[in-house]
Amino acid sequence: MAKTIVCHCEDVTLEDLKEAFEAGYRDLESLKRYTGFATGLCQGKGCTAHVARMLSSLKGGDDVVSDPPRTRPLLHPTPAARFAGQTRFAGQNSSSKSCDEEES
Amino acid sequence: MKDKADLVIIGGGVIGLSLAYHLAKMGFTDVVVLEQGFLCFGASGRNGGGVRQQWSTEENIRLMQESVRMFKALSIETGYNLWFRQGGYLFLARDPETATGLESTIKLQNRCGVPTRLVSPTQASKIVHGLNTDGVEICAFNPTDGVLFPFPALWGMAKVASDLGVEINTFTRVTDIAAKGRQIVKVVTDKGSIATNRVVNAAGAWSVQIAKMLGVELPNKPYRHEILILEPTKPFLNPMVSDLSNGLYFSQTMRGEICGGVSNPDEKSSMDTGASFDFLRRMSSAMVAVLPKLASLKVMRTWAGFYDETPDGNPILGRVNQIDGFIQLNGFGGHGFMMAPAIGKMAAQWILRKANHQIFSKYDLARFDRGETERETFVIG
Numbered sequence: 001m002a003k004t005i006v007c008h009c010e011d012v013t014l015e016d017l018k019e020a021f022e023a024g025y026r027d028l029e030s031l032k033r034y035t036g037f038a039t040g041l042c043q044g045k046g047c048t049a050h051v052a053r054m055l056s057s058l059k060g061g062d063d064v065v066s067d068p069p070r071t072r073p074l075l076h077p078t079p080a081a082r083f084a085g086q087t088r089f090a091g092q093n094s095s096s097k098s099c100d101e102e103e104s
Numbered sequence: 105m106k107d108k109a110d111l112v113i114i115g116g117g118v119i120g121l122s123l124a125y126h127l128a129k130m131g132f133t134d135v136v137v138l139e140q141g142f143l144c145f146g147a148s149g150r151n152g153g154g155v156r157q158q159w160s161t162e163e164n165i166r167l168m169q170e171s172v173r174m175f176k177a178l179s180i181e182t183g184y185n186l187w188f189r190q191g192g193y194l195f196l197a198r199d200p201e202t203a204t205g206l207e208s209t210i211k212l213q214n215r216c217g218v219p220t221r222l223v224s225p226t227q228a229s230k231i232v233h234g235l236n237t238d239g240v241e242i243c244a245f246n247p248t249d250g251v252l253f254p255f256p257a258l259w260g261m262a263k264v265a266s267d268l269g270v271e272i273n274t275f276t277r278v279t280d281i282a283a284k285g286r287q288i289v290k291v292v293t294d295k296g297s298i299a300t301n302r303v304v305n306a307a308g309a310w311s312v313q314i315a316k317m318l319g320v321e322l323p324n325k326p327y328r329h330e331i332l333i334l335e336p337t338k339p340f341l342n343p344m345v346s347d348l349s350n351g352l353y354f355s356q357t358m359r360g361e362i363c364g365g366v367s368n369p370d371e372k373s374s375m376d377t378g379a380s381f382d383f384l385r386r387m388s389s390a391m392v393a394v395l396p397k398l399a400s401l402k403v404m405r406t407w408a409g410f411y412d413e414t415p416d417g418n419p420i421l422g423r424v425n426q427i428d429g430f431i432q433l434n435g436f437g438g439h440g441f442m443m444a445p446a447i448g449k450m451a452a453q454w455i456l457r458k459a460n461h462q463i464f465s466k467y468d469l470a471r472f473d474r475g476e477t478e479r480e481t482f483v484i485g
């Protein structure tokens with residue numbers, strides 16, 4: 001069966017979000033914590049607006065969802081080394097790895 | 105919303121919900137929980153999920169032991185998976201004084217049945233592969249400590265409580281509490297009033313504001329506590345690691361992320377939950393110094409919550425002298441989550457007069473006037 005993926009980082013589908021809504025998680029913050037949308041590498045930049053629109057329509061369309069989770073650092077995922085004053089891993093861009101591999 | 109109730113609990117954090125959960129399980133369901141935000145809005149949704157039994161007072165050791173037993177059963181009881189994982193807690197001591205302190209607290213913990221042991225830096229680096237033990241004198245390790253996901257614990261207890269008949273109102277803010285003389289009359293919210301004679305103040309960092317509504321002054325102070333999360337990796341880190349020299353702590357969640365924080369001795373009391381660059385810098389440096397291989401992992405997000413601190417580091421529980429039926433369950437600082445199961449159950453038994461736990465008179469508000477305080481020294485962050 002076809003799936004609609006809403007949050008690409010965490011593979012949260014439209015179905016997951018509807019299920020969460022049915023289970024009583026009916027605000028963006030709770031939906032986020034229950035389904036994990038917006039908790040991946042992009043931290044919600046790609047999906048929050050979609051979920052807000054979906055939530056608004058599930059609530060009957062006239063309920064404007066205007067309470068997105070607070071925008072917090074980081075704007076861009078950045079190696080901890082950079083904040084620890086190290087120059088290692090400066091140009092790193094890949095995701096999903098084992099830190100054991102990176103050490104060598 | 106109900107317009108009257110036997111008992112109103114202000115605060116839908118882990119403490120208020122644990123109380124509601126246990127009251128409901130004991131058959132007492134004419135209870136309303138009021139939460140100004142969503143469940144998880146307060147400290148209970150912003151913490152590190154650490155659950156440890158390594159403490160310096162017998163009171164705390166026993167509370168956490170009981171809570172560990174209860175956390176182990178809570179996923180089954182509620183149908184919500186807490187992802188409670190007992191990978192242990194590893195504490196690093198860097199100076200002789202801290203090392204000696206560890207020795208005596210371990211003796212006390214062992215007497216209570218907690219299997220903490222001293223481990224050498226070499227042994228510690230076998231427990232945590234890649235640990236940098238330079239400057240580490242000795243470590244303490246208890247394999248039965250652990251970490252969990254806070255959110256499902258809250259949702260699970262809320263679900264069971266509300267299925268049993270407790271009313272939980274989120275996005276409902278208490279604005280006033282009315283009293284006649286010593287007697288509470290009603291709780292006023294932005295969505296209406298509830299007539300009641302009994303109110304539990306489980307409002308965490310906001311408890312001072314709630315108490316003020318009844319003219320009661322609490323000595324609690326809120327302190328911001330920042331925390332961060334690194335991108336997920338394959339599971340490699342078993343215990344929570346904590347450096348006693350700077351209050352650093354971090355663990356790996358069941359999703360693979362590294363989550364942790366560090367003390368900030370310069371933090372002033374405030375109701376600010378903003379983020380600071382200073383935290384990113386201090387936390388990354390401290391973490392990378394202890395476990396250098398974390399350097400390559402990307403920081404994904406930082407956030408903050410409150411430590412609701414009392415002058416002696418212990419919570420404020422039980423009655424107050426000025427007002428009848430006004431029960432305090434607040435001031436849990438940086439370790440309220442891990443004792444919430446035991447505290448909620450004991451408070452329910454105490455409120456229903458099923459048991460008279462000493463802790464509710466020992467840790468009452470009047471202890472500060474009596475001068476009977478006992479400091480817990482083993483606090484992190």
Ligand SMILES: Cc1cc2nc3c(=O)[nH]c(=O)nc-3n(C[C@H](O)[C@H](O)[C@H](O)COP(=O)(O)OP(=O)(O)OC[C@H]3O[C@@H](n4cnc5c(N)ncnc54)[C@H](O)[C@@H]3O)c2cc1C
Pocket residue numbers: 114115116117118119120138139140141144145146147148149150151152153154155276277278279306307308309310311329330331365408409410411433434435436437438439440441442443
């Ligand atoms: C960064 C961080 C890390 C931590 N790490 C750990 C850890 O590893 N282990 C551990 O055990 N503890 C930890 N803690 C501490 C722990 O989170 C707290 O001690 C615990 O969650 C306190 O629970 P609570 O229910 O008292 O407070 P809260 O969860 O804050 O609940 C109080 C609730 O009351 C509500 N409220 C306030 N005013 C009103 C009002 N007027 N009307 C209605 N509702 C109101 C608030 O919205 C809030 O949800 C940490 C805390 C922080 C901030």
